[in-house]
Amino acid sequence: xxxxxxxxQDPGDLTPSEASAATKGCMLGVIFIILxxxxxxxxxxxxxxxxxxxxxxxxxxxxxxxxDDITEFFESDSExxxxxxxxxxxxxxxxxxxxxxxxxxxxxxNNAYFNESNDRQxxxxxxxxxxxxxxxxxxxxxxxxxxxxxxxxxxTDDSREINNRExxxxxxxxxxxxxxxxxFLIAFHVPEYLEFDVEKSLIFKDYQDDEEASFDLx
Numbered sequence: 001x002x003x004x005x006x007x008x009q010d011p012g013d014l015t016p017s018e019a020s021a022a023t024k025g026c027m028l029g030v031i032f033i034i035l036x037x038x039x040x041x042x043x044x045x046x047x048x049x050x051x052x053x054x055x056x057x058x059x060x061x062x063x064x065x066x067x068d069d070i071t072e073f074f075e076s077d078s079e080x081x082x083x084x085x086x087x088x089x090x091x092x093x094x095x096x097x098x099x100x101x102x103x104x105x106x107x108x109x110n111n112a113y114f115n116e117s118n119d120r121q122x123x124x125x126x127x128x129x130x131x132x133x134x135x136x137x138x139x140x141x142x143x144x145x146x147x148x149x150x151x152x153x154x155x156t157d158d159s160r161e162i163n164n165r166e167x168x169x170x171x172x173x174x175x176x177x178x179x180x181x182x183x184f185l186i187a188f189h190v191p192e193y194l195e196f197d198v199e200k201s202l203i204f205k206d207y208q209d210d211e212e213a214s215f216d217l218x
Contacts, residue, residue, distance in 0.1 A: 100213035103206045104133035109215045110183075112202070121158065122188045124202055124217075128170075129181035136176050142207070143186045145217065147200040158187040 099108040106129040115121040122145070128138050140160070145153040162185045163169040170182025190196045202215040 102213045103209035124186045130176045153188045
């Protein structure tokens with residue numbers, strides 16, 4: 001019986017220790033390449049950032065443009081809120097006071113506004129002065145409001161009640177002597193279903209001389 005022959009190692013074969021060392025070398029090479037790629041990306045980002053922020057004027061333009069955009073946003077928002085609440089503010093958009101002379105009377109519209117406690121009640125604050133008429137008795141029926149869409153509004157009985165609550169107002173249907181002047185508050189009811197936020201005028205009718213004076217309320 002022959003003895004087993006010892007296998008000779010091929011010159012190209014690696015020993016286990018050599019194979020392990022070769023594997024580790026490959027892994028280190030891969031890691032090194034990855035690190036080089038990361039370093040290149042970081043370097044590129046740094047160069048881009050330096051070039052971007054080195055231009056001082058460009059940075060300032062960006063900063064002020066952003067600030068202007070923010071300011072315009074809040075100003076626009078404020079204007080929108082103001083428009084949405086226009087029916088609840090105290091003043092109309094007309095320019096006051098407005099004065100007209102008619103038939104020996106001087107009519108001055110001081111203001112026009114919605115009642116803060118009743119947003120369906122529109123109030124006109126007006127003065128009537130008797131310049132040279134022998135006899136004149138102020139009447140609330142002389143005032144009307146007409147809008148551009150064809151709606152007409154007459155006074156309400158609340159006018160007398162509102163005048164009675166104010167200490168510096170006159171009394172309707174009482175003689176106004178020549179040279180004297182009184183202030184009056186005339187109330188108008190504005191139904192919810194009618195559009196009132198349009199151009200409108202206050203008309204004062206002088207029934208004695210059949211003349212009219214017009215005042216722009218918006």
